Amino acid sequence: MQENPLWSRRGVLGMGLGLLGAAGLAACSDTPSTSTPNKVQPEVPQELIDAAVPLKGSALGVLSQKLYSTAANAALDSSIKTFAGATGTTIENSLVQADAGDVVAKIDAEVKGGVARDLAFMTDSRFVAQFHALGDLEDVTDVVTALTAKYGEPTAESKNFCVFDGKWFAIPYHFIGIGSFLRKDWMQEKGITPKEVYTWEELRDLCLAISDPGKRRFGWGMTVNRSGDANGMIEALINAYGGSIVDNDGRKVIFDSPETVQAVTFLGDIYTNAKYKPMLPPGVTAWTDSSNNENWLAGILGYTRNQFSVYADSKTKKNPVYDNTHVFADCIGPATDTPLLLGQSQAFVVFKGAKNAALAKLLAQYLVSAKALLGVAKEAPGLALPAWEKVWDADPYFTSGDPAFPVQRKITQLKLPLKTKTGLAFPQKANAGQQAAVGAYVLTDMMQQVIQGTAPAKAVTAAHAKMVQIFNQQGLPQ
DSSP states (O other): OOOOOSEEEEEEEOSSGGGTHHHHHOOOOSSOBOOOOOOOOOOOOHHHHHHTGGGTTOEEEEEEEOOSBHHHHHHHHHHHHHHHHHHTOEEEEEEEOTTSTTHHHHHHHHHHTTOOOSEEEEEIIIIIHHHHHTTOBOOOHHHHHHHHHHHOOBOTTHHHHSEETTEEOSEEEEEEOEEEEEEHHHHHHTTOOOOSOEEHHHHHHHHHHTOBGGGTBEEEOOOOSSSHHHHHHHHHHHHHTTOOSBOTTSOSBOOOSHHHHHHHHHHHHHHHOGGGGGGSOTTGGGOOTTHHHHHHHTTOEEEEEEETHHHHHHHHTTOTTGGGEEEEOOEEOTTOSSOOOOOEEEEEEEBTTOTTHHHHHHHHHHHTSHHHHHHHHHHSTTTSEESBHHHHTTSHHHHHSSTTHHHHHHHHTOOSOEEOTTSOEESOOOOHHHHHHHHTTHHHHHHHHHHTTOOHHHHHHHHHHHHHHHHHHTTOOO
């Protein structure tokens, strides 16, 4: 087996093109998506150039969460290179594989050892609370205050996942579109009219109806194997049924409940009941994060739930799947009347002990701007959208570049929290315990036990016990 490093060197950006090099622009994805390199030429605002004058000649280390699109990663490099060239600084950008199980522990060790990068961006709802609990982050309220004055309000969800005790510890960068996708042509062949919202039961039955293994058409394109996509689906389904990992205050594990057992029973039945076998792709229970993307783009799936990376890929590559895609928000369950889809954002963090925190903050302010984000957004349609209100209106592409964009913008403006009939309110208070439990794949391991024959109630109880242990380890005693 080849070594799969947690992160990879992206090359040194700035101080002239020669330092960038072809290696610096090469993508470092396990299953990279490629398209024509973006042609957007970002410009650096004069006020940022002026503010960086005292920092001329200095260096900065950046850690970027790997995007699915190779061209989008290259577009980000282009923006960083432009900033470095305009400010006379040297910036080294590395990619991080966020779904590696030890990413938090590894970065924490680097911070504690004084060798961490200065700046990083990662998904706010998955990582920020963990790094904050470890004491790894600098207060960046000053940057968010300045950006709010210039660009208006950030995304609604970021105000929950980036703020602790009234202070910002992460800077919203770009909004990540998340959606559910159906093959509308397969539906039309069966006389099924697309809807904007489905119950999970309706979606299951629809996926079975449009399946035809003889034509390599498999309706259900989701795994419960260890992956970010599986984590997201399992937790969303449990929430829709009225269950949750944690209470609204983010402190007490409440996972083992009748609602959670009902949800797990429903989902387990899809993978174990012979009735639904025709809608399951071969090997689906062993898929990894990229598998649903690959199979969707190959045209053999009727439904999948994903970040907009799969949608972006089909559009930029002119894959015929794009024109046959019906996009809808998400599903509802017994405890919900509307989908609990909050979206999530990539957010910049400045690590404790950063050697060049001043330059890190200036770079973050540049990268959130329309000019810097546009190239990334065009190479990853729907996957990288503005996180700030006025940035949406700064370029026509953000508002009209794709029919799905207006829907995504509405998600960024949601009035939160969204409530269930069982008294839960989402987003719940951000906490390291919940993020660590999801990152440890407790949910997917629970579903694998169910598939292998463990009773849902017993599997839920065992998962609850693991979560209690993780919360205790995170300083949240149960």
